[in-house]
Amino acid sequence: MKATWEKIEKNLGVLEVEVEADRVSVALDKAFQKVVKKVNVPGFRKGKVPRSIFESRFGVESLYQDAIDILLPEVYSEAINHTEIFPVDRPEIDVEQFEKGQVFKFKAKVTVKPEVTLGDYKGIEVPAVNVEVSEEELSEELERLQQRHAELVVIDDEAAKNGDTVVIDFDGSVDGVAFEGGKAERYSLELGSGSFIPGFEEQVVGLATGDFKDVTVTFPETYHAEDLAGKEAVFNVKVHEIKRKELPALDDEFAKDVSEFDTLDEYKEDLKKQLASRKEQEAKGAKEAAVVDKVGENAEVEIPEAMVEGEVQNMVRDFDNRLRSQGMNLDMFLSFSGQTVDDLKGQMKDDATKRVRNNLVLEQVAKAEKIEATEEEINKELEDMASAYKRTTDEIHNILAANGSLGSLNEDVTLRKTVQFLVENSKEVAAQEEASAKSAKKATKKATKAESTEEAEEATEE
Incomplete structure (x- = not known):
């Protein structure tokens, strides 16, 4: 096989490939074995038609497309390795020649990983962060704990307000016609949570137990259900109950209920240490992000749109997985928020662009500084994963190898080392x-x- 690569503009180039006639013949043989199982020729059982009879009846050309489909992925991969390019999108393939007994020729227009010109990456200045815990922060944390351990108490003699949970029936319609998902009984809704269509919760505020009200709202223009998007809906609402959070008192009993300590003072002292540790971790993460962002800003790189789109897809998939871990999914989220997938992707695009840019720049820094993951570091990573998933290191290794993820593990460790290198060579001001x-x-x-x-x-x- 012969392969040449020529860059034509920015991150775009043409890969020209020639494949030996012998390999074309092998691909045609494989294509015949595949196709012959499906054809019917009088006098022969399926799959038993001789090659010469098949070609005289259908022509050898009938095998060309299947042979190309078999051979092309294999030789394209070889050509990439031979020319040492890194495609980031599907290629545009132009088959120039494919015939029995002839060399297979094709061109591939390929978008590749962009080149990075590094700017300053050592001595990056980042703001120093105060990790001391103030009394105000301690009080805020105690209040959050109170909220978390609060009890919902039924309120009979007051109107509903933001923060209350109302138990309601609702029955929605558009132009007098009910729609799917617009009706529920004894539904618990926290007012102010923003989980319903904009304008709904605000109109329930002020209602008392036993009240009825027609709540009128307009679905967003970008609502996921096209038949409802932009339309006005009326919900008949009945309030069954109003529940309000009752915060526990901050005393020794509270400390005993939520911790291993007997007194509030002991618990506050321990909580302060926890907050300090958390702030240190947050400060570490913030410093790493600030350094990487500045190094990324200092570099020059033109990012292909395909890389941004790929990262957006990864972010959407990760978001869906997080939702599923919380008992939700992406479709439910879009339904509640009145957004479309395109809206969500649009919101993620800037972050995706920054991620791609920073990763490219980090890779270039790693090359410039010859930073690599050692065998010991990879083994330590495998051991940590094995411990977390209660498996052996060999099992984890085999799983990653089967999924083709060992290379990604190496890259992850290298990138982390590179970030550590940049932080160690930065300056706090x-x-x-x-x-x-x-x-x-x-x-x-x-x-x-x-x-x-x-x-x-x-x-x-x-």
């Missing part, structure tokens, strides 16, 4: 220092631009 540094950098750019303009003007005058 106070917020005021960072602002001054930004101003100085901006002023330098402005001065440089002004000098360039003056030089250009002088050159024009000359």
